[in-house]
Amino acid sequence: MGILEDRVVIVTGAGRGLGRGEALECARQGAAVVLNEFDPATGAAVVAEIESSGGRAVLVEGDVSQVEVADRLVAVAVDSFGQLDALVNNAGILRDRTLVKMSPQEWDAVIAVHLRGHYAATHAACGYWREQNRPGRMVHTASTSGILGNFGQANYGAAKAGIAALSTIVAQEMAKYGVTSNAIAPAARTAMTESAYGDIPATESGTFDFWAPENVAPFVAWLCSDSAGDISGKVFGVQGDTVELYQPYTSVAVIENDGQRWEPEQFTDRIGSLFEESGIVAQAEFMMSKLRYTMSQR
Numbered sequence: 001m002g003i004l005e006d007r008v009v010i011v012t013g014a015g016r017g018l019g020r021g022e023a024l025e026c027a028r029q030g031a032a033v034v035l036n037e038f039d040p041a042t043g044a045a046v047v048a049e050i051e052s053s054g055g056r057a058v059l060v061e062g063d064v065s066q067v068e069v070a071d072r073l074v075a076v077a078v079d080s081f082g083q084l085d086a087l088v089n090n091a092g093i094l095r096d097r098t099l100v101k102m103s104p105q106e107w108d109a110v111i112a113v114h115l116r117g118h119y120a121a122t123h124a125a126c127g128y129w130r131e132q133n134r135p136g137r138m139v140h141t142a143s144t145s146g147i148l149g150n151f152g153q154a155n156y157g158a159a160k161a162g163i164a165a166l167s168t169i170v171a172q173e174m175a176k177y178g179v180t181s182n183a184i185a186p187a188a189r190t191a192m193t194e195s196a197y198g199d200i201p202a203t204e205s206g207t208f209d210f211w212a213p214e215n216v217a218p219f220v221a222w223l224c225s226d227s228a229g230d231i232s233g234k235v236f237g238v239q240g241d242t243v244e245l246y247q248p249y250t251s252v253a254v255i256e257n258d259g260q261r262w263e264p265e266q267f268t269d270r271i272g273s274l275f276e277e278s279g280i281v282a283q284a285e286f287m288m289s290k291l292r293y294t295m296s297q298r
């Protein structure tokens with residue numbers, strides 16, 4: 001018996017990549033799955049794949065940043081399968097460009113799909129859980145680009161940092177209903193990372209393929225299960241056979257001024273102690289170089 005037997009799970013952007021893996025794994029664990037996908041052909045193919053293995057799945061086509069599509073996801077879950085137990089917010093796009101060259105359209109498109117898409121589906125699901133007074137699970141998809149910052153991804157990183165914050169706040173607001181909210185910062189070989197990193201070769205068959213997109217799905221399915229009920233408001237790094245726990249932004253040093261308002265010029269002499277005390281460098285850093293697992297290196 002799977003860990004999601006009799007559960008109903010929504011997965012957005014489920015036609016390929018991580019979302020496809022998450023939909024298939026949730027179905028394998030016994031859940032009925034409501035798939036959302038912008039590209040109807042790939043979405044329908046995943047529904048067919050689940051059904052051919054004896055699972056239950058239905059497709060809601062469309063752009064998840066549209067409130068009507070997000071609302072329909074919850075309505076279809078209830079109409080088709082009687083309830084909603086978990087939401088996996090996954091749909092996403094890239095429009096990478098350094099900020100100076102980034103057009104308003106590139107900014108808006110990425111913010112819309114990721115941040116508005118997460119808001120729209122989360123809003124619909126949380127409204128349902130509050131109204132029904134039912135427990136629920138949410139897994140949102142952040143990124144190391146948002147948590148750490150990544151060159152050329154101001155739009156994407158801003159959206160992904162926003163998603164981590166959204167997840168933390170919704171975790172606080174929905175705790176009284178028994179609804180959990182966590183975010184993952186995944187890494188895997190998909191069409192999206194191919195466009196960012198180029199071809200990441202698969203490991204020879206027979207050995208564990210670290211960057212295979214299906215590797216992210218087991219932890220996501222587990223976060224959707226009853227067993228994960230006491231975990232909320234956290235950000236996990238997930239890739240290959242690893243799960244990391246990220247520390248939220250934390251104050252690590254302080255300066256004070258003897259109970260007096262600061263004069264701006266005082267900071268010239270005093271600011272250094274913040275960096276000395278914390279060991280953090282004052283200049284802009286390439287935080288991605290601090291990743292434990294990087295696609296370009298493995």
Ligand SMILES: NC(=O)c1ccc[n+]([C@@H]2O[C@H](COP(=O)([O-])OP(=O)(O)OC[C@H]3O[C@@H](n4cnc5c(N)ncnc54)[C@H](O)[C@@H]3O)[C@@H](O)[C@H]2O)c1
Nearest residue numbers: 013016017018038063064090091092143186187188190192
């Ligand atoms: N692959 C990685 O290493 C990685 C790393 C960090 C974060 N992520 C995040 O994981 C998620 C999945 O990425 P992926 O690598 O599987 O990418 P992908 O491009 O392979 O899959 C994304 C899917 O989302 C769908 N989609 C796009 N816009 C949509 C919309 N408006 N409404 C509904 N569906 C939409 C696409 O059609 C596609 O099927 C994204 O949020 C991405 O930002 C991925």
